[in-house]
Amino acid sequence: MLLKNIQEWTLLLVIFGFTAILGNWAGYDVMPLEAIPGMIVLILICLAGFILHKLIPIDFPSVAYIAIIGVIVSMPWMPGSEQVVAWTSKIELLALATPILAYAGISIGRSWTDFMKLGWKTIVIASLVLLGSFIGSALIAEIVLRFQGII
């Protein structure tokens, strides 16, 4: 079962990665051949995270494993981390975000009717919710970072 899972994950990650690499080329002028090693590293990190999530029987999200593995393999104290960073730096963050939002657009089409029912009051308040959280966090960060002398 795990092997079957790994096969499905890998196929989908490769398809997603292929799209991202072409977007990376069209948008940020990185030749696909240069971007392939970095994409392989990212896919391997994801697979490692998914497998850990399956094997370890505690309720810890797979995305958290993935982020932590990503941090560990690229920490300055980690042997080989320079190579990992050099390869993955060929993949732009935004080149990964664009396909996510393309899939998201196709997916949320189904909730569009729900969205249209929300009404203007909801839209005003939901905007203020995001704005309030963003400004609140930025203000606190600014105060603490200044206090620490980092900025």
Added chain:
Amino acid sequence: MSNEMLFGLWKDWRLHALVLITVVITEAIGTFSFTIGPGVVMLLPMLYALIIGLALYFTPLVKEKQSKNAEPIIVLGVSLLLAKIGVIIGPDLPEIIAAGPALLLQELGNLGTILIALPVAVWLGLKRESIGMTHSVAREPNVGLIMDKFGINSPEGRGVMAVYIFGTVFGAVFMGLIAGFLATLTPLDPLSFAMASGIGSGSMMAAASGSLVASFPEIENQIVAFAGASNLLSLSTGLYVSIFIALPLTEKLYKKMTKSDEDKKAA
């Protein structure tokens, strides 16, 4: 992630081809920016990708099946995004540890949503919906909490779902638009806004930090590292901030605000 949902999704070539074409076109168009007063608004390719994807849903090219299949693939895409954020955080880890106090404390800034949005919600005449709407940024853990406490058909449940839907449909676009704009408009440091970008949603974080990077390309890695670290913290602490601080505080303030209304009416 329930893996059974994934089986055979790679075979949906129509879906993948549509996404591929959308991505190449939108990336080739590239980023546009325009100024409103002293601030700069960034239009990123991901914004066009969302709009084209949404438009495609209403064409015969996308069937119900493609739309359903797209959903679990978003999770895989977010996984790749988080792997990338991980390898951006790694090299900057010493710096992030140094900024640890700021990172931890700014999580409490998410309470800003209560202070700004709750009074307006009450003022607009919303009842207990406003508690669900404004206690948090309404991502999955917060929706779960409200459902657990009040149920899906309660006013609070409707409120949190409304903000959740707005966030899902427009959150990334909205954050992408305001992040670069506020960072160029206000005297606050872009790194403060980078930390604020991590509100517990991968796509909103990517949009917000992406528009910050477009405005301040010279500190790209620092911005993404701080935003990514803050997002991880939000994902892991957000629920507890909601349970122990945000939700009780929202309920208390709501009671206070509506009580003074009633007093006025009574007088």
